[in-house]
Amino acid sequence: MSEIVKARNVSMKFKAVDALTDVSLDVAPGEQVALLGHNGAGKTTLFRILLGFIRPTAGSISIAGFTPGSDGARRIVSYLPEQVAFPKMLTGREVVRFYARLKGAPLDDVQAVLAKVDLVDAADRRVETYSKGMRQRLGLAQALVGRPALLLLDEPTSGLDPLSRQHFYELIAEVARQGGAVLLSSHGLSELEAKTDRVAILRKGQLVADAPLSDLQREANLPIRIRVRAASSEIDSVHAEMGGARINGASVELFCELGDKMRILSRISGLGAKVEDVDVSPPTLDQIYRHFSKVGDDETPRGML
Amino acid sequence: MHGVLTIAATEIRIGLRNRWIILSSLILLAFALILVLLGSAPGGEVKTDAVTVVVASLSTLSVYLVPLIALLLAFDAIAGEIDRGTLQLVLASPVSRGAVLVGKFLGHVTVLGIAVSFGYGIAGLVAFFATGGGDLSALVGVGRLIVTSIILGATFIAIGYIASASVRQTGTAAALAIAIWLFAVVLYDLALLGGLLASQDGVFARDIFPWLLVLNPADAFRLYNMSAIDAAAVGSNLGGGAGAALPLSGLATMLSPIAWAILALGLSTLILKRIRP
Numbered sequence: 096m097s098e099i100v101k102a103r104n105v106s107m108k109f110k111a112v113d114a115l116t117d118v119s120l121d122v123a124p125g126e127q128v129a130l131l132g133h134n135g136a137g138k139t140t141l142f143r144i145l146l147g148f149i150r151p152t153a154g155s156i157s158i159a160g161f162t163p164g165s166d167g168a169r170r171i172v173s174y175l176p177e178q179v180a181f182p183k184m185l186t187g188r189e190v191v192r193f194y195a196r197l198k199g200a201p202l203d204d205v206q207a208v209l210a211k212v213d214l215v216d217a218a219d220r221r222v223e224t225y226s227k228g229m230r231q232r233l234g235l236a237q238a239l240v241g242r243p244a245l246l247l248l249d250e251p252t253s254g255l256d257p258l259s260r261q262h263f264y265e266l267i268a269e270v271a272r273q274g275g276a277v278l279l280s281s282h283g284l285s286e287l288e289a290k291t292d293r294v295a296i297l298r299k300g301q302l303v304a305d306a307p308l309s310d311l312q313r314e315a316n317l318p319i320r321i322r323v324r325a326a327s328s329e330i331d332s333v334h335a336e337m338g339g340a341r342i343n344g345a346s347v348e349l350f351c352e353l354g355d356k357m358r359i360l361s362r363i364s365g366l367g368a369k370v371e372d373v374d375v376s377p378p379t380l381d382q383i384y385r386h387f388s389k390v391g392d393d394e395t396p397r398g399m400l
Numbered sequence: 401m402h403g404v405l406t407i408a409a410t411e412i413r414i415g416l417r418n419r420w421i422i423l424s425s426l427i428l429l430a431f432a433l434i435l436v437l438l439g440s441a442p443g444g445e446v447k448t449d450a451v452t453v454v455v456a457s458l459s460t461l462s463v464y465l466v467p468l469i470a471l472l473l474a475f476d477a478i479a480g481e482i483d484r485g486t487l488q489l490v491l492a493s494p495v496s497r498g499a500v501l502v503g504k505f506l507g508h509v510t511v512l513g514i515a516v517s518f519g520y521g522i523a524g525l526v527a528f529f530a531t532g533g534g535d536l537s538a539l540v541g542v543g544r545l546i547v548t549s550i551i552l553g554a555t556f557i558a559i560g561y562i563a564s565a566s567v568r569q570t571g572t573a574a575a576l577a578i579a580i581w582l583f584a585v586v587l588y589d590l591a592l593l594g595g596l597l598a599s600q601d602g603v604f605a606r607d608i609f610p611w612l613l614v615l616n617p618a619d620a621f622r623l624y625n626m627s628a629i630d631a632a633a634v635g636s637n638l639g640g641g642a643g644a645a646l647p648l649s650g651l652a653t654m655l656s657p658i659a660w661a662i663l664a665l666g667l668s669t670l671i672l673k674r675i676r677p
Contacts (some may be wrong), residue, residue, distance in 0.1 A: 182410075
């Protein structure tokens with residue numbers, strides 16, 4: 096099946112600032128893609144281009160074959176901005192019904208999406224009585240109504256507690272299962288909890304990674320950390336044997352490549368009773384993200400202005 | 401069309417819920433009742449009936465209050481929605497930007513219309529019955545005042561949209577709206593008076609002043625209402641003296657606010673189309 100989002104060499108220049116440089120990105124139906132980057136990396140700019148609010152200064156972009164912002168594109172796209180404050184005087188149901196009508200969605204959908212985001216009980220209360228999490232879920236309900244073929248979510252999980260975050264990823268996984276494409280942005284990998292199919296990382300307007308998370312983990316090739324705790328009387332001999340750095344007077348910390356892990360572990364087990372405990376930690380999602388969002392920070396391969 | 405009605409209905413619902421309608425009705429009613437009670441004193445001496453006197457006073461009140469209420473309704477329409485992030489959502493949906501503005505316009509005019517009808521309607525009835533009934537045609541005057549006040553309000557709602565769409569901050573839009581009000585209903589008339597006093601040869605008074613008067617939608621509104629109730633019987637006013645030399649007379653005077661409304665709606669649509677949220 097053909098891609099819903101097809102961006103080719105998209106660049107966006109605001110006066111002196113290059114917001115996006117030569118970004119190419121595809122999103123297929125049923126795919127969930129996370130767009131990562133610092134504040135100002137170009138995530139929201141890309142969303143605004145996809146919505147047709149602004150036109151890229153170079154490159155081409157299409158949404159299911161339509162120009163962004165055209166009637167055809169707007170009919171299949173749903174959007175959740177990073178910050179939105181719905182009219183406080185309206186009830187949750189009225190807000191969702193409003194957007195359902197604008198999108199020409201059947202009104203039966205309203206109750207269904209309210210149920211999905213767990214707002215049925217509060218649906219007839221005014222938005223002003225909602226908690227922050229409930230407002231966030233109302234925003235999601237508004238985006239889900241009308242079964243959009245492409246869901247654009249700008250930092251949808253910021254401010255959600257871990258439990259609602261998990262529920263949120265279940266919801267968008269369901270959208271993807273039904274064939275909808277999801278493009279969501281986030282500050283960091285740890286917020287994603289490895290829930291999306293693919294991760295695209297923007298750094299200063301350039302796409303520095305675009306691959307499944309496991310590929311990124313392999314590509315980053317960050318060292319694995321091994322901590323060995325020994326009895327205080329034996330710590331010196333363990334340090335002499337294994338090398339590495341002394342920590343807290345009772346532990347030794349080693350870093351190794353993925354391929355070396357088993358060899359080092361067997362050496363540690365060879366030390367026998369000298370070792371009290373071993374702790375192995377693979378690189379965290381945040382470390383991987385930091386690796387990609389900072390990679391080549393100094394070489395700055397930015398084109399001329 | 402679907403989008404237009406949806407947006408209009410939501411604006412009306414918000415107007416009802418946030419007590420906008422109640423509040424502006426009460427303000428109009430309170431001022432109108434004060435005029436009714438004060439106006440009944442001179443009414444006894446002049447041959448005109450009390451309701452007509454009240455309508456004359458109310459049309460002067462309208463010139464100040466209705467544009468103010470209209471601008472306060474309108475200044476938030478675009479800038480506020482950009483601030484809150486809801487404009488992006490509406491513009492991301494398959495509704496044209498023109499339809500968004502027309503929907504808001506219909507909603508806001510309805511909100512204002514309800515307020516004006518309640519406020520002036522009740523005051524008119526109070527005046528009518530307080531003076532022991534009398535000529536029913538006086539009530540026609542109240543109806544005419546209500547309809548033309550709504551037209552005047554619609555004009556300033558549309559002008560308010562220009563202010564709201566031209567700036568990005570709600571606060572700036574509010575300041576701009578107040579400035580427009582001050583200019584259109586206070587400073588403009590003062591400037592015209594100054595012009596009349598300054599021009600000795602009478603060219604300004606004869607050839608320019610009448611046009612400038614009709615050009616201002618608020619003044620045009622007052623001219624129409626005064627001429628309709630035969631203002632001479634009730635008292636003089638700014639328009640009364642120039643009545644004979646006016647470029648437009650009678651109902652045609654109302655073309656000025658209507659033309660302004662259409663112009664302002666078109667202009668604000670153009671600005672809205674250029675907004676990149």
